[in-house]
Amino acid sequence: MKLVAIVGTNADFSYNRILLQYMKWHFRMAADIEILEVKQLPPFNEDLPDSEQTEVWRFNTKINNADGVIIATPEYDHSIPAALKSGLEWLSFNRDTMKEKPVMIVGVSYGTQGTSRAQQQLRQMLLSPDLNSDVLPGNEVLIGNAAKVFDKNGFVTDINIVHNLETSFTAFNKFVKSNMRYLERGDDNMTEPHISSDAKIQFRTGSLSIKEIQQIFNTLPFEIDFIDANDEFSYFSDKPNREHVRHTAEIGEPVQQCHPPKVWPIVKSIFDSFKLGTQDHVERCLPLNGHKVWINYFAVRDENGKYLGTMEFTGNVGHLVTLVKEGKFDGFPEGADATTGASKHDDAEPEQPAGPAMNAQADATTGASEHSDEDEDKTE
Amino acid sequence: MKIEAIVGSNKKLSYNRKLLQFISKHFTDDEIHINEIKDIPMFNENYPAGEDDHDPELITELAKRIEDADAVIIGCPEYNHSVPSALKSVIEWLSYRIHPLGGKPVMIVGASIHPQGSSRSQTHLREILDSPGVNAEVFPGNEFFLGTAKKAFDENGDLINQGTVGFLEQCFDGFRIYADEIHKFK
Numbered sequence: 053m054k055l056v057a058i059v060g061t062n063a064d065f066s067y068n069r070i071l072l073q074y075m076k077w078h079f080r081m082a083a084d085i086e087i088l089e090v091k092q093l094p095p096f097n098e099d100l101p102d103s104e105q106t107e108v109w110r111f112n113t114k115i116n117n118a119d120g121v122i123i124a125t126p127e128y129d130h131s132i133p134a135a136l137k138s139g140l141e142w143l144s145f146n147r148d149t150m151k152e153k154p155v156m157i158v159g160v161s162y163g164t165q166g167t168s169r170a171q172q173q174l175r176q177m178l179l180s181p182d183l184n185s186d187v188l189p190g191n192e193v194l195i196g197n198a199a200k201v202f203d204k205n206g207f208v209t210d211i212n213i214v215h216n217l218e219t220s221f222t223a224f225n226k227f228v229k230s231n232m233r234y235l236e237r238g239d240d241n242m243t244e245p246h247i248s249s250d251a252k253i254q255f256r257t258g259s260l261s262i263k264e265i266q267q268i269f270n271t272l273p274f275e276i277d278f279i280d281a282n283d284e285f286s287y288f289s290d291k292p293n294r295e296h297v298r299h300t301a302e303i304g305e306p307v308q309q310c311h312p313p314k315v316w317p318i319v320k321s322i323f324d325s326f327k328l329g330t331q332d333h334v335e336r337c338l339p340l341n342g343h344k345v346w347i348n349y350f351a352v353r354d355e356n357g358k359y360l361g362t363m364e365f366t367g368n369v370g371h372l373v374t375l376v377k378e379g380k381f382d383g384f385p386e387g388a389d390a391t392t393g394a395s396k397h398d399d400a401e402p403e404q405p406a407g408p409a410m411n412a413q414a415d416a417t418t419g420a421s422e423h424s425d426e427d428e429d430k431t432e
Numbered sequence: 433m434k435i436e437a438i439v440g441s442n443k444k445l446s447y448n449r450k451l452l453q454f455i456s457k458h459f460t461d462d463e464i465h466i467n468e469i470k471d472i473p474m475f476n477e478n479y480p481a482g483e484d485d486h487d488p489e490l491i492t493e494l495a496k497r498i499e500d501a502d503a504v505i506i507g508c509p510e511y512n513h514s515v516p517s518a519l520k521s522v523i524e525w526l527s528y529r530i531h532p533l534g535g536k537p538v539m540i541v542g543a544s545i546h547p548q549g550s551s552r553s554q555t556h557l558r559e560i561l562d563s564p565g566v567n568a569e570v571f572p573g574n575e576f577f578l579g580t581a582k583k584a585f586d587e588n589g590d591l592i593n594q595g596t597v598g599f600l601e602q603c604f605d606g607f608r609i610y611a612d613e614i615h616k617f618k
């Protein structure tokens with residue numbers, strides 16, 4: 053189970069943040085909990101241009117891909133802090149991220165009330181039509197006297213509070229698993245293809261079973277994503293340790309939603325050029341997750357050249373770079389692939405097919421590399 | 433009365449701003465000054481980062497004007513059945529190092545594009561203004577909601593419905609008496 057936990061304050065030091073760190077640790081066997089900070093977000097403003105909403109997009113995507121959300125709210129003036137409210141406004145503005153999303157509320161306050169009034173208001177907000185969340189009923193976690201609750205290592209010192217957290221979290225775990233979104237998404241269903249996995253598919257050049265195809269894709273040292281001709285994200289290979297982590301919840305989504313707003317125009321221009329046929333391949337080299345990552349977009353076409361979709365082909369090529377550095381290819385003929393003879397071009401740039409718009413191709417390729425490192429880096 | 437009005441929206445086109453503009457134009461016996469919040473930074477305990485503790489200048493100025501005023505009117509939009517973060521943030525500043533709303537008579541009005549006209553956010557705002565850190569004297573009853581705000585104003589920015597104007601006048605009369613009583617009591 054994948055959960056995100058929102059720290060409901062922008063304060064540098066926060067007991068609510070300490071509580072979430074404790075929950076992440078304490079419930080690590082039951083759930084993978086990622087902690088999100090509202091202080092990363094710009095203050096909500098309807099007039100803020102899309103180009104300044106990259107962090108909002110990122111926040112939204114993380115929540116979209118989670119099975120449930122834990123919110124730790126402080127209490128400011130008997131309500132939730134503006135910084136948290138602003139985050140909720142972003143999540144409801146032209147989006148239905150929180151719709152039917154299971155939510156658990158917890159809160160720590162300095163005084164004795166343990167954020168009871170803020171939680172009451174937060175529940176009402178989450179149930180408003182624009183948010184429309186599935187808030188876990190009952191199971192209140194109201195922690196007062198914050199300064200006495202945690203020891204210096206961030207452990208909760210009061211056994212009654214530990215029990216309260218455990219009971220509520222167990223209820224939430226059950227609640228998440230009975231949630232419609234979770235059931236429909238059904239990660240378990242997706243691990244096996246729907247038709248018999250022994251069924252053979254006959255290709256012109258031989259045959260493979262569905263299971264074999266699946267495992268070939270998953271075993272390739274490169275990860276594959278496929279965006280179909282309608283610009284919907286329709287498949288990703290289930291390779292372990294992917295550079296770009298994808299989620300089955302994203303399958304079927306318009307590909308625009310999988311990119312930060314700032315980057316989307318560049319990605320769109322690549323798809324457009326593939327559809328027009330002005331180019332077939334765009335590549336980029338990026339440092340990602342501490343790896344040397346080679347990212348490729350290929351236009352996939354039928355025998356008649358009709359666009360079927362785009363394949364993203366991405367992998368860590370650190371090993372290849374090492375082989376080159378070690379001189380493993382020294383003395384080989386330049387520009388030809390001696391082993392397979394697949395590429396007969398003597399041209400130093402065999403990737404650039406001849407075409408009517410060589411200059412436009414060059415532009416588009418440069419454009420793609422402007423898709424800057426920092427953007428890509430944080431997308432994971 | 434000398435009244436400081438606060439536009440609770442940070443939007444360019446705001447119906448709550450229009451409502452307060454109408455109010456300041458309509459009640460000529462009162463001196464009503466309209467305050468904008470859109471350039472006030474988000475409340476943060478650690479603002480400004482790494483420097484000496486102090487409030488943003490815009491907050492200091494707003495607090496000064498509130499202290500010098502007889503009363504405050506807040507035009508409160510509704511976001512997710514509650515108070516917009518932009519307005520909540522201002523109240524947090526005004527309840528942190530300084531407390532200029534303490535003991536101050538406050539009237540809440542609100543406009544929404546939906547028929548319920550900010551009723552739920554006004555309830556939340558009352559709870560917030562009642563909390564000990566803010567401690568305002570909120571004018572009870574007299575709930576002025578302007579629903580379906582898109583159709584409520586004519587091209588001069590005047591409220592079209594005379595019944596609505598009448599109710600607003602009634603609320604205002606009550607508010608003057610209430611504010612007087614509060615000041616006598618102090």
Ligand SMILES: Cc1cc2nc3c(=O)[nH]c(=O)nc-3n(C[C@H](O)[C@H](O)[C@H](O)COP(=O)(O)O)c2cc1C
Binds near residue numbers: 068130131162166
């Ligand atoms: C502007 C402001 C308003 C506050 N109002 C309340 C309140 O209404 N009730 C309460 O119990 N604590 C209130 N507090 C105190 C908080 O409980 C305390 O700061 C707590 O540590 C906040 O949670 P955190 O440590 O996660 O930031 C307020 C603090 C601030 C800065």
Ligand SMILES: Cc1cc2nc3c(=O)[nH]c(=O)nc-3n(C[C@H](O)[C@H](O)[C@H](O)COP(=O)(O)O)c2cc1C
Binds near residue numbers: 513
């Ligand atoms: C994030 C968001 C949430 C909203 N939620 C509500 C709501 O719960 N109830 C409501 O009546 N209107 C809601 N609205 C619509 C507002 O009433 C509308 O935007 C109104 O114009 C806001 O006041 P203003 O014009 O003064 O900015 C919401 C608007 C936004 C942007």
